[in-house]
Each structure stands twice: as C-alpha cells, then as structure tokens.
Amino acid sequence: MDFAVDPADARFRDDLRALLDGTLPDWWRGMFVDDPRAIPFTREFCRALAAREWLTLAWPAEHGGAGASAWTQAVLREEMWAAEEPRGPQYMNLNYIGPLLMRYGTPTQRARFLPPMARGEVIWCQGFSEPDAGSDLASLRTRARLVEDHFLVDGTKIWTSYADAPADWCLLLARSELAADRHDGISVFLVDMTTPGISVRPIDTMAGPHEFNEVTFESVAVPRDCLLGEAGRGWELVAAGLTFERVGIARYARAARVLEHLVTHANESGQSRDPRVRARLAELRASCEAARLLAYRAVSLQARGVVPTVEASIARIHATRLEQEVGHAGLELLGPLGLLRSGDPVAPLAGEVQRHFVRNIPTTVAAGTLEIQKNIVARRGLGLPRET
Template structure:
C-alpha cells in the first residue's frame, strides 16, 4: 500500500508548517499551558487559520469548508499535534463535534452552531463520563426528564475538559428513558454552559495545571430544539463520534516531536554513544513509525469511503502506548532532573518530559480504555465471542 503524499500535498504541508513556525510562540506548551496568554493566542490563531481557509478545510463547502481530502486533513493534524495542538480546544469542534452536528443535526442546528465553529468563535466541551460510567459509558445515570418543549437535566459529569470558563457549549449525554435497555435509552443534548443550575469544579492532577473538571447539573433546562439526533438514539451518535475522535488526533506526531527532543538532548549531553540510550531511542522511533503507518491505514480506508472501526482501535492502542513509552524513556534518559516541572530553571528541555509523562499516564484510558480497544479488535476484527 502506497502512503506517499503527492507533490501538491507536500507543498501544502510546507506552507502550513512555515505558517505555524512563524505564529506559534516559544512559550506555548500545549492546550493547558499555564499562561494567561494561552487562550487569547488560540483564538487569534484560529481566526488567522479561518481567514486562510485552513480551520475547517475538512468540512464540506455547504458548511464553510473546502472539502479537503482526508490526506490533507491528516497533514493538518500532524502539523498541529507536532506543535502541541495550537488550535487549543477548537480541535474538538473541528474533528469531532462539528462532524457529529453535520451528520445528525437538523438544518436549523446547522445554521445556528456550525458558522461560529467555522470562525473559531465558540468553544465546546464534552459531557460524557460520570463517576460510575467511564469505560462502561452506557451505564450513565444523568437524567433528562421530558417536559414537552424542554428537558430537565439532573446529574453529574466528570473528566470534562474545558468545562470551566472557556467552554460556551457542552455536548451532553443523558439518560432519557430509564425503562429502555441501557444502550437504547440515551439521548444527546446541546447544552448552553451559561444555563442556570450548572456548577463546574476543577479537578487537580499531578500534571500541574488543571485540565479536567466535574460538572454538576441541578434542574438544568434544555430546550427541545437542542436535542441532537433524535430522542433515545444518542448511543448511535456516541459510536460515530468515537470513530471521529480515534482518527482525528495525531498523537503519534506529538510523540515524534518529543523523540526528536530526546535525540538532540542525548547528542548534546554526550549520551549518543551509550548503547542503552541508543537502543531505547531506536525502539521508540520504530514504534512511532509503526503508529504512523497504522494511522495511515485507517485514513486510507476513510479515503475509500470505508469506516475503519477495528483499524482505528488498533491505531489508537499503538498511539497511546507509544505516548507512555516516550514519557518513561524520557525520564530514564534525563535522570533525576527529568522530574523537574516546567518553570524550574534547572529543568532540562523546559520541563517538557515531566509534563509529557504526567499528561499521558491516563492516555490508555481516555476515549476508550486499552481493554475496550482490545475487545473491539477481538470481537469485530477476529470474530471472537463477547467477553463474559
């Protein structure tokens, strides 16, 4: 299978890369950078990308995009994630929430929600996981009571990125029919985060700046015209959305950038001749290249109009395990100083390795755990029976 990019695609990559090199500042360290300039920067960058037609280039023309090929979309993801995703929270809008709205939304919802996304003016968060509904997401109990022209929602969500002040809207998963089988009584709502009854509390983690939140919903009123995809049919949207998510994040590109940092560090520190260091770095690069090609395999299926369910799970498993391996090897190479955080004057590589390691400890859980991905491969790919 040929994964070569065309000359036109490579020219686009060069143009985009040069633009990002000029626009992304040195202090940017990812979507949760501890700097008051971070959110204004992402908004300004997204406005510039929109002006160039690059922000929603993957979207069809009728929704403000240019209908770019899946390979051009892959180039954008690689270049963005190699720079710690400077679009900030907009990546969720562009690669996940926007496509869901296009596929399942009404014409009125398209007109209301998609144009602000295409301009980079609105931030969304995702309210899926609950304290007792993570990998088994269909066990969620946040209740939406049908009141005719609106729903009344009560419950709790957890691990919700951007739910604090940046988020304007939330893609909210609720139980709308407690009498139905657990996968059938679920609906998806579009929740205005300024609605009365919403309380957001930050969750502090060892990664440093808080990126996750708890969201409490007490008698929150959601208009019926903010129901997405039909009542009690929310699980179909979840399945479609997770496929978008698993092929919409180029984690391997971010890992590749960190591997390059480690190679440069090893050479500068006189470790380039150390056989153990060489072995570790060569292993990381091999795993990086395998992850990249597995992602390309899933993308090639999308290019042919196929749905890469199993292939996306295989790629995701390799991506997340690669991220964790890069963090572990990075700490081994840097030694004790690798534990110093960003901002410490003695931290090698500006504390990048410590931040990368702590951020990726849960990467094999988020968006579908490693065990869930293995079950998908076993059942849908190998035809094995469901796990008892």
C-alpha cells in the same frame, strides 16, 4: 497501495510549519498549563487558521469547509499535535462535534452551530463520563425529562476538559427514557453552558490545573430543538463520534517530536554513542513509523467512506502506548534532572520531557480506556466470544 505523498500536501505542511513558526509564542506549552494567556491564544490561533480557510479544511464546502482530502487533514492534525495542539479545545469541534452535527443535525441546527465553529469562535466541551459511569458509559445516570417544550436535565458529568475555558456549549449524553436495552434511551443534547443550573468545579491534576472539571446540572432547561438526532438513539451517534475522535489525534507526531528533542539531548550529553541508547531511540523511531502507518490505514478506509471502528482502535492502542514509552525513555535518558519542571531554570529540555511523561499517564485512559479499546478489537475485529 500507494505510499507517495501528494506534493500539494507536502507544500501545505511547509506552509503550516511556517505559520506555526511565526505564530507560536515562546511561552506556548499547550492548553493545559497554569498560564492565563493559553486559552485566549488558542482562540486567536483558530481565527488565524479560519482566515486562511485552514480551520475547517476537511469539512465539505456546503458546511463552510474547504473540502480537502482526508490526507490533507492528516497533515494538519500531525502538525497541530506535534506543536501541542494550538487550536486548543476547538480541535474537538473540527474533528467530531462538527461532523456529528453534519451527519445527525437538522438543517436549523447545522445553520446555527456550524458557522461559529468554522469561524473559530466557539468552544465546546463534552459531557460523557460520570462519577459512576466511566468505561461502563451506558450506565450513566444523568436524566433528561421532557417537560412541555424542553428537557429538564439533572446529573453530574466528570473529567470534562475545557468546561472552565470557559466552554460555550456542551455535547451532553443523558438518559431520556428507561429502556429494556441499556444502550437504548440515551440521547445527545447540545447544551448552552450559560443556562442557569450548570456549575463547573475544576479538578486539579498531576499535570497542573485546567485539565478536568466536574460539571453539575440541576434542573437545566434544554430546548427541544437542542436534541441531536433521534431521542433515545444517542449511543450509536456517540460510537460514530468516538471513532472520528480516535483517528482525529496524530499522537505519533507528538511522540516523534519529543524523540527529536531526546536526540538533541543524547548528543549534547554524550549518551548518543551508548549502543543501548541508540537501540532504544531507534526502536521508538520505528514505532512512530508503525503508528503513523496504522493511522494512515484508518484514514485510507475513511477516505473510501468506511467507518474504521476496529482499525481506529488498533491505531489508538498502538499510539497511546508509544506516547507513554517515549516519555519513559526520555526520563531514563535525562536521569535525576528529569524530575525538573519547566519552571526550573536548569530543567533539561525546558521540562518538556517531564511534562510529556506526566501528561501521558492518563493517555491510555482517556476517550475509552486501553481495555475498552481492546474489547472492541477482540469482539468486533477478532470475533472472540462475549462474556455470557
């Protein structure tokens, strides 16, 4: 066990902060805002990272990466998430769509799809959930039928982030064959979003527009060479992808950043001497520390080549709850003015806490609900019996 931070990683963190300080515009509040400058800025930012070889920092050199350690990558995602993820939609490429292609893609697929990701030029979205298939993802109904040299895809995907960015490609889950076991027969497709038959309908949310979309596929022709991995074996591929994704976001880093704002507010408003306020903020700080260590445990296993399925879910359960708790504590601290959003000139902390609170209402739903995460830990981690 070694808790020492590599000095090179500490320097990298300083360099990243300097870049962020110099690059993030004043108006930057993340990608899910009603501001037409946001998504173009994320593209520009990714190109700037790519120019420094920091975009695909953790990818192996053979795929255009810098082969950095899992720990350097952890620094990157902490700083990115704390700054509201200026890589925008492309963080998904780097965290798990790229790695899935490396692991399951053919040489042709890798040569075709990885370089544009490494240059920061392509936005992907993921087509997983459906109107009737959320937590029970294996019940998905989108069909892919093999017709001569291509698959014909029909179905509807929902809660698809970034589809209206617009996304260039979609990592799509569809049922390609009917099988005895419901987890069999699902395949993963790489779908060009400009293909005829795809329509994108944005869904408005409490956090503002551009968060979600519904994407329909009507007789969409997907070439055979855009099938990722073996036909019908997509479930295990997605399970691996979701594990990468669960440790891929340093939620505790954002929670810690918001907590820093709350300290400022408590000092300015004179609440910092209230023992209850002090105790509450201290507890949340300790919880950020715990969340960081739980994530680091999963990273330690990853660094040893183990896929930390259970540990990633434990880290996510803890971190998502923490993000929500920080928002709740923030609203309590701000009082009635906590209702005011960033557009209001007297909003405390520029509406930051209000936004953090609302944005995190669905945090325990996205990428596998809290309950699904707990099922994973209960069965795979604790060995509790399955329902018969």
